[in-house]
Structure formats: C-alpha cells, structure tokens
Amino acid sequence: MSYHVNEQGYYGEFGGAFIPEMLYPNVEELRQNYLKITSEASFREEFSSLLRDYVGRPTPLYFAERLSEKYKTKIYLKREDLCHTGAHKVNNTIGQILLAKRLGKNRIIAETGAGQHGVATATVCALMGLECVVYMGEVDIARQAPNVARMKMLGATVIPALSGSRTLKDATNEAIRDWINNPTNTHYIIGSVVGPHPYPDMVARFQSVISKEISEQLNEKEGCHSPDYVVACVGGGSNAAGAFYHFLDDENVGLIAVEAAGKGIDTGESAATSVLGKAGIIHGSKTLLMQSPDGQITEPYSISAGLDYPGVGPLHAHLYTSGRGEFISITDDDAMQAGLELSELEGIIPAIETSHALAIFKDRPFDLKDIVVVNLSGRGDKDLDTYIEYFNL
Amino acid sequence: MNRITDRLGKQEKVLSIYFTAGYPNLDDTIKIIEALEQSGVDMVEIGLPFSDPLADGPTIQHSSTIALENGMHTDLLFSQLKDIRKKISIPLILMGYFNPVLQYGVERFCKKCKEVGIDGLILPDLPLNEYQEHCADIFKKYGLINVFLITPQTSDTRIRQIDESSKGFIYMVSSASTTGKTSGFGPEQRGYFTRVSSMDLTNPLIVGFGISNAETYAMATEHTKGAIIGSAFIKMLNSEGISGILNFVNSIKR
Numbered sequence: 116m117s118y119h120v121n122e123q124g125y126y127g128e129f130g131g132a133f134i135p136e137m138l139y140p141n142v143e144e145l146r147q148n149y150l151k152i153t154s155e156a157s158f159r160e161e162f163s164s165l166l167r168d169y170v171g172r173p174t175p176l177y178f179a180e181r182l183s184e185k186y187k188t189k190i191y192l193k194r195e196d197l198c199h200t201g202a203h204k205v206n207n208t209i210g211q212i213l214l215a216k217r218l219g220k221n222r223i224i225a226e227t228g229a230g231q232h233g234v235a236t237a238t239v240c241a242l243m244g245l246e247c248v249v250y251m252g253e254v255d256i257a258r259q260a261p262n263v264a265r266m267k268m269l270g271a272t273v274i275p276a277l278s279g280s281r282t283l284k285d286a287t288n289e290a291i292r293d294w295i296n297n298p299t300n301t302h303y304i305i306g307s308v309v310g311p312h313p314y315p316d317m318v319a320r321f322q323s324v325i326s327k328e329i330s331e332q333l334n335e336k337e338g339c340h341s342p343d344y345v346v347a348c349v350g351g352g353s354n355a356a357g358a359f360y361h362f363l364d365d366e367n368v369g370l371i372a373v374e375a376a377g378k379g380i381d382t383g384e385s386a387a388t389s390v391l392g393k394a395g396i397i398h399g400s401k402t403l404l405m406q407s408p409d410g411q412i413t414e415p416y417s418i419s420a421g422l423d424y425p426g427v428g429p430l431h432a433h434l435y436t437s438g439r440g441e442f443i444s445i446t447d448d449d450a451m452q453a454g455l456e457l458s459e460l461e462g463i464i465p466a467i468e469t470s471h472a473l474a475i476f477k478d479r480p481f482d483l484k485d486i487v488v489v490n491l492s493g494r495g496d497k498d499l500d501t502y503i504e505y506f507n508l
Numbered sequence: 509m510n511r512i513t514d515r516l517g518k519q520e521k522v523l524s525i526y527f528t529a530g531y532p533n534l535d536d537t538i539k540i541i542e543a544l545e546q547s548g549v550d551m552v553e554i555g556l557p558f559s560d561p562l563a564d565g566p567t568i569q570h571s572s573t574i575a576l577e578n579g580m581h582t583d584l585l586f587s588q589l590k591d592i593r594k595k596i597s598i599p600l601i602l603m604g605y606f607n608p609v610l611q612y613g614v615e616r617f618c619k620k621c622k623e624v625g626i627d628g629l630i631l632p633d634l635p636l637n638e639y640q641e642h643c644a645d646i647f648k649k650y651g652l653i654n655v656f657l658i659t660p661q662t663s664d665t666r667i668r669q670i671d672e673s674s675k676g677f678i679y680m681v682s683s684a685s686t687t688g689k690t691s692g693f694g695p696e697q698r699g700y701f702t703r704v705s706s707m708d709l710t711n712p713l714i715v716g717f718g719i720s721n722a723e724t725y726a727m728a729t730e731h732t733k734g735a736i737i738g739s740a741f742i743k744m745l746n747s748e749g750i751s752g753i754l755n756f757v758n759s760i761k762r
Contacts, residue, residue, distance in 0.1 A: 135632040136561040136657040139666070219649060278569060291562050298661050396607040396633065397560070409558040409581045410611030412538060422516065490600040 116437060118363040118430070124312025127437060128431035132311035132398045137295045141303075142399075144218065146313045147445045152217050153210070153320065165209050166324060169242070172198045172206075174325075176332035176488070182458040188481035192463070192491045193329055200454035202466065202493030203322060204235035210305055210321030212239040215302035222246045222301040226290040228283035228350065229253055229421035229468065230262025231493055232306030237271035247271040250289040252282040255420045262497050280414040283350070284422045286397050307351025311399030315356075315428050322357025327387030329488055330361055337486060343371040344481065345491040348472040349442075350386070350422035351459070352431040354492035359434075369441060371479075372431055373472045376444035386415035387444035388427040389435045397426040403435065418447035418501065421468040421493075434469065449474040451505050454495060465494030467501060511599040511627045512653050512676045515550060516712050522734025523725070523761055524551040524714060525741050526603060527686050528571040529588070530580025531557070532745060533575035537588045538595075538748050545598050547757035553630065553736065556585060556604030563632045567739040582612050586620045593625035601655065603630040614643055618650040628653035628676055636673060644673075655679050658701045664707065671709040680704065680732065682718040688739025693718065693727050704729040725760050 116127075118281060124130050126144075134142055152158055157363075166172040174194045183190045195203035208225075215223060223240050226249070227233030233249040240247035249266055253275045256263050266273050279285040287309075294303045308315040308322075330340045341362055347355035349372040362368035377385035392403035397412060405413045405425040415425040434440030445453075454470035457463050465473060469492045481487055495502065502508065515522065525544050529537045537554070544552050557572035557580050564572070592600070602621060609617045609631060621629070629652055634643065639654060648652050653676035658667050660683060670678060682697050683689075693701075697718075705713060712733035719728050720740035728735040737760065744756045 131638060132635060133633045133638065134635060136635070136662065137563060137659050137684060139635070140659075140661040140663070278573075284560070288556060288560055288562055292565070292686045295563065296685050296689065298659075352680060394603075398562075399633070404607075406607070406611065408611065410608035412607070413559075 118439060120312065120316040126429045126433035128174055128394070129402045129432040130312055130315060131401050131402060132399055133396045134311045135202055135295070137298065138291070141294060142311050145175050149214065149216065149313050149317050152214055158213060158217070161213055162210055163369050166206065167254055169207065170205050171197060172324065173328045173332070174198060176329060178336070178338065179461050182457065185460065186476040186481070187483055188485045188487055191486065193325060193358065193488055194335060195325065195490060195492050196463070196465065196494035199495060200231070200235045200238050202231040202235070203325060203357060204232045204306055205238065205410070206324055206357065207306065207318050207321040207353060207482055208232070208235040208239045211302070211304045212243055212245070213302070214300045216243060218302065220302035222248070222297065224248045224250070224290050224293050224301055225282065225306060226250045226286040227302045227306060227423065228286065228361070228423060229419065229422060229466070230255065230259040230266070230497060233271070233273070234265045234269070236304050236306070237266040237269035241269045241272065248293065248464065250276050250286040250293070252276045252280070254281045255283065255286070258501065259420055259497055260500070272431045282420065284412065291398065307353040308356040308430055309351040309426060315400065315430055316320055318353055319356040322353050324362035325354070325357035325490060326359060326361035329358065330384060333373040333486070340485040341365055341368050342488045344371055344485060345476060345490065346371040346373065346472050346485045346487060348373045348422060348468050348492060349427060349431055350375070350424045350468065352424070352428040354490050356428060356430055358488070358490040370434060370439060371441045371443060371475065372434065373475055374442060374444045375422035375450070376446045377420055378420070379446055380444060382409065384416035386417040386422050386424060387423065389442040390444060391424070400429050402426050402429045403432040419450065419467040419471065421466070422471065443475050445471040445474040445481060447478065451502070463491070464495035465491060466495050467498045469493055485499060510651060510653055510676070510753045512551070512601070515599050516677060518734060521729045522550040522714060523757070524553060524734060524736040525549050526553040526555055526736060526738035527741060528557050528575050529567065529585050529614060529743065530575030530578045531742070532574065534578040535588070537585065538592065540753070541592065541596055541600070543610055543750050543753040544597050546692045547754045548676065548761060549598065549601045549757055550734070551601065553601045553603045556582065556602055556608060556715040558608060561605060562681040563686055565686040565739060567688040567742050571742050582608055586624055589624040599627045600625065601628040601630055602626050606634045615646050616647050618652055621652055621656040622650040625650065628655055630655045630679060632657060636670060640673065657681050658704070659684060660696070667704065667707065667757070669710070676711065677714045677733065678709065679736070680713045680715045680761045682715050682728065685715055685717060689718070693724060698727070701728070722760050722762055
C-alpha cells in the first residue's frame with residue numbers, strides 16, 4: 116500500500132480538491148507548479164540555506180536521559196522547539212513563501228490557531244517584504260496574546276474570525292473567503308497538511324526535513340537509520356506528517372499520532388477526530404471529520420489552540436483507516452501534567468500541543484530497547500498563561 | 509423535460525431568488541416559495557444551510573447559522589417540501605454544500621429530490637471532475653440538472669468543458685468574491701458578461717453575486733438569460749418579512 120499522494124490528489128479514499136470554482140484557478144496554478152518549482156536547483160538551494168542560516172537547522176536530536184529512565188525506554192526528542200519562531204511551522208512557511216514569490220504573488224494570507232503558524236508566516240513575510248494578513252479566531256486571540264503581539268511587531272495585520280466557534284476552523288474559513296475575494300495577487304499559506312490538493316502533499320514535503328534529519332542523526336548516534344517509533348501530536352497534522360514522512364513506507368517504524376481528547380472523548384468537549392469523526396469534507400479535502408449525523412461540522416474543544424480542529428489531514432485519515440498509524444487520544448489534564456514533567460525532568464518547557472505527545476508514556480509501554488523519537492514540535496513560551504492558570508504558579 | 513430547461517426555453521429573462529431554508533423561521537420555507545411564485549419570480553433556489561459556507565459572505569452565513577439553530581436539517585427540509593408540487597409550478601433548485609449531501613448519501617439525496625419535485629442542484633464545492641466521476645450517473649438517473657459555476661478568472665477552455673457537462677444553465681459568478689460582497693458592476697464585469705455571452709455556448713448564462721436592485725438586474729441580464737438574487741433578498745426578509753416579497757420582486761422586475 117502507498118502512503119503517498121496519488122496523481123488525483125488522494126491518499127487512499129481521502130484528499131481531493133473540493134473547492135468552489137472561484138478557487139479553481141489558484142489551486143490549479145499551485146497544482147501544476149509546486150513540484151516543478153520545488154525541484155528546481157535554485158529553489159532547493161535557497162530553501163536549504165534559509166533553513167540552515169535563518170531557521171537554525173538541523174535541529175538537535177536530543178537523548179532525554181531522565182525521561183527515558185522514568186519510562187524504561189530510549190526516548191529521543193527532535194528539537195523543533197529550537198527552530199526560529201519556536202516551532203516546526205516555519206519549515207513550511209519558508210518553503211511556501213519562496214514558492215509564492217516565484218508565482219509572482221505579493222500578498223500573503225494565513226490562518227492560525229495557536230498563533231505559531233501566524234507568527235511563522237508573519238516572520239517570512241517580514242523577511243521577504245510581502246504584505247501579510249493573518250486570520251485568527253477571536254477565542255484564540257484571547258488565549259494566545261503573546262503570539263498576536265509578535266505578529267503585529269512583524270508587520271502583519273491580524274483579523275479576528277468571529278464566526279462559529281471562533282477558533283482555527285473559523286479562521287481557516289475566513290482565510291479561504293479572503294482568497295476567493297483576492298484571486299490574482301494573493302497566496303494562501305496553509306499551515307497544516309489540510310486543505311485541497313496539493314496543499315497536504317506540499318506542506319508534508321516542506322516539513323519532511325524533520326524525518327530526514329531524524330534518520331541522519333540516528334545513524335550518527337545509534338548506527339541505525341530509523342527508530343522503532345515516531346510520536347507526534349496531531350491537530351491538522353503537519354509536524355506529524357514531517358516526522359513520519361521518510362518512514363511512511365518502512366513498516367518497521369511505528370507511527371504514533373496523538374490527538375487531543377480535550378475533557379474526555381465522551382464529554383462532547385474533545386478534538387479526537389480519529390475516534391469521533393467520519394469521512395466528510397472540510398476546507399476542500401475529503402477526510403475524517405467531526406460532524407453531526409446531518410453533515411454539519413461540529414465544534415471541537417482542546418485546551419491547546421493548535422489541536423482544536425475538527426478534522427485531520429487526509430494523510431493521517433489514511434494512516435488511521437489503513438491501520439498504518441497508531442492513534443492515541445490524550446486529555447487536557449494528562450497533557451498538562453506531561454508538560455510539567457518534561458520541564459522538571461529535562462529542563463524543557465514544551466508547547467501544550469507537544470505535551471499531548473509526551474503524555475502517552477504514562478499508559479503506553481515500550482520495550483527497554485525501543486528507540487522512540489518524540490517530535491518536540493514547539494516550545495511553551497506562548498502557553499505560559501495557560502500553565503500559570505492551570506498549576507496556580 | 510425538466511422544468512428548468514422548459515423555463516429557459518421561453519423568451520423572457522429569468523429572475524431567480526435564493527433563500528436559506530429555515531430562515532427567518534423554521535417553517536417559512538413553503539410560505540416563501542409560494543410568495544415568490546405569486547410575485548412572478550421565475551425560479552427559486554432553496555438553500556440547505558451548512559455550518560461552514562465557504563463561498564458565502566456574512567449575510568448568507570448568518571442566515572445559515574440561524575436556520576441551523578432553528579433546527580433545520582436535510583430530512584426536515586424534504587418533509588417540508590413533500591407536497592410542494594401540488595401548489596408550485598416554477599423550477600426549484602436546491603443549493604448547498606457537498607458534505608450534508610454526502611452524509612445523507614448522494615443517491616438517497618437525489619432520489620428524495622426527485623420525489624418532492626426538485627429540478628436541479630447547485631453544490632459549489634463539488635468540482636467538475638468529482639461530479640463526473642462520482643455523481644453524474646446518479647443525477648441523470650433521477651432527472652436532476654447539476655449547475656456549475658464560472659468566474660471572471662475561469663479560462664475559456666474550462667468554460668467550454670463546463671458548458672459540455674452542463675444540461676441546464678451556467679451560473680456566472682459576477683466577480684471574484686463571496687456572496688453579498690459587491691454592489692454595482694464596473695467595466696470589468698460588463699466586459700466579462702459580453703466576453704462569455706459571445707462564446708456561443710450551448711447553455712444559457714444566469715448571473716449571480718452582486719445583484720441587489722433593478723439597475724444591477726438590468727445590467728446583468730443585458731447579455732445573459734437571467735440573474736440570481738440572494739443576499740439582498742435575505743436582507744429584505746430580515747427587515748420586511750414575507751409580506752415584503754411582492755414589493756421587492758416588483759422593484760427588481762419593474
């Protein structure tokens with residue numbers, strides 16, 4: 116079975132481009148050009164030199180000794196939190212802005228949940244001198260205030276999404292509406308492996324540098340090219356897609372995707388799409404989706420703004436239904452405890468999104484000899500208010 | 509014959525009105541359709557509300573949210589429309605997003621449409637290739653016309669492809685925008701209307717988006733078969749209610 120996108124833009128039964136005709140020329144322009152442009156030597160050179168000199172890649176693969184001791188297995192942390200801007204998101208925004216420039220676009224729009232993608236987009240727009248508009252749910256603006264301020268300092272306009280649950284889903288709706296209204300000069304930098312084809316594949320390719328480095332670094336440290344497991348949190352799923360990418364076809368590598376259970380799977384306040392969703396269409400893609408029996412998209416919930424999304428990228432929907440991926444849901448409480456634990460044991464304060472991935476060790480045993488790589492997708496600075504409130508710090 | 513093609517075969521221009529089922533009140537659906545036919549409207553688009561209407565501006569988004577809060581859902585709409593053909597003879601089109609149709613089951617949805625007397629569907633996020641591959645045979649089986657959209661950015665080649673796949677009319681989106689955004693047409697729109705209308709297409713063109721009064725209606729229909737009004741009608745319903753429909757239609761068709 117293939118876990119890569121096919122010619123029609125599908126991963127198994129998931130994917131495609133379910134877009135209104137108004138978006139067809141834009142999406143078609145991307146589809147026809149993304150592979151061609153990103154394989155040009157000049158593009159690859161500019162992309163990799165920016166990843167090296169501006170983002171700070173390769174990010175370390177760090178052996179977490181005390182955490183490993185506690186959970187009786189060998190845990191490595193892929194330090195995406197050390198990327199410029201504090202999360203993996205910038206790998207993708209660098210790639211997309213180089214692409215947008217080559218397509219002659221002078222205006223960039225983006226959606227953001229936790230604000231990490233918004234900051235990463237505003238950053239590359241400042242770097243390239245392009246106009247930047249970021250849509251962000253009103254609820255997220257309130258709970259991620261530092262990131263809103265960062266985007267403003269970087270020269271971006273932040274527009275609150277006031278519809279629906281006023282979170283990531285609604286910010287994405289507003290960004291898509293903006294694109295419909297500005298079809299010629301604007302490129303939409305989607306922040307995750309969601310949206311119409313070719314976005315899921317394009318974003319996964321830009322993020323795939325994560326798994327490429329993991330493989331090279333494991334070779335140095337352990338003398339092997341692949342771990343036994345790769346663990347990553349999944350909202351839309353971009354850090355997971357990047358961390359899994361080079362291991363997708365290697366069935367010896369267990370791929371563990373960690374979703375947000377919110378207050379619990381059965382509480383009605385959850386974002387565990389693989390458990391609660393069924394096949395449907397969201398933001399131009401056929402994928403697993405939390406919805407009413409009638410096909411209305413339901414409001415998700417998670418303490419983490421970056422996982423608060425009712426869908427999941429079509430690659431992940433395929434990994435779930437094919438059985439290739441192991442999906443685990445983690446509650447708000449367990450995630451918060453795991454975030455505190457990593458801070459205390461390793462001196463690393465993770466983003467709450469990432470804390471979900473770290474929380475699996477409590478109940479998911481591994482062998483002593485297993486090499487488990489956790490993608491440490493982001494740092495926790497933006498979440499300090501939530502940590503302070505939760506732990507009465 | 510299908511009621512849509514019958515009506516399009518006649519000489520007169522076509523005024524089509526969009527409204528969201530379940531708005532302003534849950535049981536207004538039939539009353540609105542009756543008032544529209546009595547006022548001389550030629551075709552009606554019944555909106556099946558969706559939680560995330562990507563192609564719609566604030567007015568239709570709001571009406572969809574209220575309709576869903578009122579309790580509108582697919583089965584309820586079909587049961588409201590059960591006896592519609594005993595009273596109404598103008599063409600009726602269901603307009604909505606693809607996910608609710610997919611969840612209902614495409615074949616089951618189409619069968620219901622035929623049973624109640626729906627003549628066609630407009631599903632903006634069901635693109636041409638997906639329609640042809642997965643839906644065309646089912647639509648045909650139940651005598652339903654699928655309506656595709658074109659925009660000022662649609663290439664001539666693609667307009668011809670869409671024309672070939674269309675059996676009723678082509679929904680000509682007046683400008684690059686979500687619904688209810690623009691007011692009035694500039695030289696760019698007029699150029700686009702003339703350009704496409706001179707392509708000698710098989711299907712007639714009906715213009716939508718940005719039509720709100722007699723002036724824009726006249727401009728849109730100068731080179732095309734008809735025009736669709738949505739957001740402006742919903743705004744009127746909001747302020748005047750169903751009793752304002754006759755005056756509204758007269759003001760457009762004067």
